[in-house]
Amino acid sequence: MKSTRSMRMLAACFLLMAVAACGPRSTGTSNPATTKKKFYWVQGLKGHPVHQLTQIAFLEGCREFGYDGEIIGADNDDLSSTIALAEQALAKGDAAGMAVWTGNPGWNPFIEKAARTGLPIVLPHFPSPEGSVPGASGIISCDPAAYAAEAAKEIGKAIGGKGAVAVTQGSFNSTENLVAVTFAKTLGDLYPDVKVLEPQEETFDAPKAIARAVSILQANPDVVAALSTTGNGATTWSGAQRETGKSLVVVSMDYTRVNLDLVKDGSIHAVIAQPLWEESFGAAELLDRIVRGESIPWWTKLTAPFLTREKTGPYYALIDKVEAAIAR
16 A cells, blocks of 8 residues: 555644653664564454554554564464564564563563564554563554543433443453453442343454353343453444344444444444544654654553544544555
């Protein structure tokens, strides 16, 4: 894909990064004079629609800052398969930096090993306390606890502070676990008459996820709302509503076209716009800064707007650009 003026403008419009007040930190052994000009994006479930959006954003960032970009990762969610591909890329010796989509401490040995070679490693999307991922240079993401608390306030208000709320996760990982815990605590504090069910795993298989949501509704007839901590949740819970005939207040993640359409037609209440484009484009920018010898903060913190029907317009425009990039 060739860089275009429109995509650069898009990146400028949507790259709304607010650097966290963590202070700058040393980037260690990175070499600003390196002649290597390739950044790698490492991510499992490579063909997932949400992941495709992040990959395009990262490649746009690579072009913007003068690097080749390459996407590596397994087509499934098997951690060991993607780590093996990352090991192969590291062994090639052509990397100037890597952005690794983690969410699992199983990545830590690889990241520490890669960093010992002097390779800058940036972690998009999944917040981690400084020092918890040895060798990582920094993270770029929103604060899941903040958007989980907002979701609790909005759902509690929408259901009038009564009833039960289901919670489902794509998988049990550090970020989704934090969202589920924060959501339940905030909702309980604000609306003590609301019962929050224990989180259930959706999986990333749509028919199985819908069946699981249907079973939750059948076992808990008092459920009036649902939070899904994953982008597939919009499809999961709109499908469960169709199959059971129940009407729920549903909040899910991510501004894919499918999800925006479900908000627009009223099938779900809202999506949380995790800053997928911004954090992925921004990962390339952070790697470039490290390569050039700059210090970066541990956490580059972004925002995640709560999108109801009237707020979806700008995100449709972004998806139009992403789909055009996929088609090229």
